[in-house]
Amino acid sequence: MPVPIVPTLDPMGQPLDLSLSVLRSVSPIHIEYLRNMGVRASLSVSIMHRGRLWGLMACHDYQPKYLDFERRTAAELFGRMFSLTLESRKQRIREMQEQRARTAHDKLMRTIATHGRPFDKIGHIIGDLRQMVDCDGVGVYIDGEIHIEGVTPTAGELREIVRFLNRAAASRIYATHELGVVFEPGREMVDRAAGLLAIPISRSPRDYLVFFRRELVRSVVWAGKPEKSTTFGPNGARLSPRKSFEAWRETVAGQSAMWTELDLQAAELVRVSLLEIVLQITDAAERERRTTQERQELLIAELNHRVRNILGLIRGLVSQSRRGHDPEVFAEELNARIDALARAHDQITRDDWKPASLSGLIEAEAAVYVGESLRRITLEGPNALLHPKAFSTMALVFHELMTNAAKYGALADDRGRIAVSWSTDETGDLAIEWRETGGPSVQPTMRRGFGTTIIERTVPSELRGTAEFHLDITGVVARYLIPSEYVTVVSMASRRAVPRLTSVPTRVLEGHCLLVEDNAIIALDAEEIMQELGAASVEQVASVEEAFATIARRRPRFALLDFNLGPETSLPIAERLHEAGIPFVFATGYGEQLKLPEALTAVPIVSKPFTKASLLAGITLRTQAEPSKGG
DSSP states (O other): OOOOOSSSBOTTSSBOOOTTOTTOOOOHHHHHHHHHTTOOEEEEEEEEETTEEEEEEEEEESSOOOOOHHHHHHHHHHHHHHHHHHHHHHHHHHHHHHHHHHHHHHHHHHHHHHHSSTTTSGGGTHHHHHHHSOOSEEEEEETTEEEEEESOOOHHHHHHHHHHHHHHTSSSOEEESOHHHHSGGGGGGHHHHSEEEEEEOSSSSOOEEEEEEOOOOEEEEESSOSSOEEEEETTEEEEEOOOOOOOEEEEEOSOOOOOOHHHHHHHHHHHHHHHHHHHHHHHHHHHHHHHHHHHHHHHHHHHHHHHHHHHHHHHHHHHHHTTTOOHHHHHHHHHHHHHHHHHHHHHHHHTTTOOEEHHHHHHHHHHTSOSGGGGGEEEEEEEEEEOHHHHHHHHHHHHHHHHHHHHTSTTSSSSOEEEEEEEEOTTOOEEEEEEEESSSOOOTTSOOOHHHHHHHHHHHHHHSOEEEEEEOSSOEEEEEEEOGGGEEEEEEEEEEEOOOOOOOOSOOOOSEEEEEOSOHHHHHHHHHHHHHTTOSEEEEEOSHHHHHHHHHHSOOSEEEEESEETTEESHHHHHHHHHHTOOEEEEETTGGGOOOOGGGTTSOEEESSOOHHHHHHHHHHHHHHSOOOOO
16 A cells, blocks of 8 residues: 655655655556556656656566566666756757857847947847747837838737737746737737747837747657546546557647747847846936037037126227227227127138138128229238137227338228238247238327237237238238147138129118117117118018018018027018019028028128128128019
8 A cells, every 4th residue: 555755845845855765665656557558567767857857768578577676777777868868958959059149149239339229220139139049030120110120910910919018018928838828819910929938128118029930730659649638436526547559649720839038048148138228228318418418518608708808808899999099090090890700700600610711801801892903903822720719809900001001001902912921830820920011101109999909919818829910111011929729720822813793872771661679789780781771771670570561561572581580580571582582691690501491592691790781782682683662
């Protein structure tokens, strides 16, 4: 009679391990099974893998047979050797799969490094993902977007699967080889997705990487039908053991190949890889955010610094220019100096605050003086570019030199000439010479005003260079040395005369004009300039709605539009004027960098602060190109 084993469980709560129990009993139903089969002797050898029963070698004999200790030990040794061989083979397979997964992982990381954000260009890496897990197809669901490759469900079916995973997966790797059992619609997808392995790659609502396997119809051969018939005897229900060794074959459908432990390990490696990528992206985004914030703070600080410097410079110009002058002369000189700074600023900002041309600076200052005298100015030297700080400084210097030449020097009559030359020395410093000849007699006792102070002191003070200013008998001679840190030489330029502007009438406007400007002070100045240019009346408005009402009430002959009007722009007004054939120009602080619709690209842009001369040039260009009819 069988004797119960006490205790039935080990200290860990698991069934007692009887592997080394030689005298253990055999199940009565197993004895009956062997008798039904005619077996009189039996030997079983267990095949173990990682401490668990992996398989069994069963030996039967139809005659009673005694096995001595030596044979039993040999059989046990054979079983152990078989188990070791099995473990070694499985380990080799595992290492091969792990190596394949690592190779795919490394390739994936290189691809990410090449193409940047992985989820923006998922098509570049989806093929690499397939190599990491043995599958028939793979689908990626990210932020509502779907990317699939291989044999997979449709996009709509994948969305249904994702909703199922959000309920069932709970932020963990989810695997099933029989999707139709746990997900009813999956029964219709067995040709594409009988099994799946899902990896969550984000927080809720979750995004997923899903590997699919098709249905694998296979035949399973059993040593008899697995289901045993049940009979009832004196002791109640019992299973009736089979009575022959006849094989029983079962066809299994609706399932994919099983996801093995190695598949799950590869999936975990994929999850870790994607997590690493996500963390890298997050870190990169955070670094970029911090860099952008620091750059923005630096730009704001630089802007504040420049604004304070400009305000200080303007205050200095105002206080110095007013000394010893009547109001009209003071206003004229102050406006001219501010205009010189504005022209220099336009040239700098046109190239995004990169070094700007010295010759272009001189030409811009000379072009202010419309007349034959401009043909008497020649420039000679290499193509030197001045950095923004030096450019603004020299703009004031050349403005004062040009103004003095026009009032008292070489340009005051029709005989004088000006030669401006420059060159670099062995250290890269830029030497500039301004020489006037042939003009009126120079008066050495001439009063030395603020303009002379600018000519002599700004370069040494602001650029740490040198300045010389002489009133020779033949004319004014000024020499400057600009340190190399403010100079870039590109190529040589030939001697040339400054081009003369074509003469234009000073009164180019007539009739009623429209001014769209939301700054009251700028509007007053612009209105005065437009009236000086010939406008009979100027109506100023500050918004698109007011402009539309004004145009509907009275058609203007010309319009000056400030591009930025607080929260809106003047583009709708420009389009209305363009359709009506009314000429107009834009005024803006953005200069030529302003982006306009294609239909308006020919419209002149006048940079703020604009002057009578710059507005005149813009109006002339526009009215000559597009004459209008109006009131």
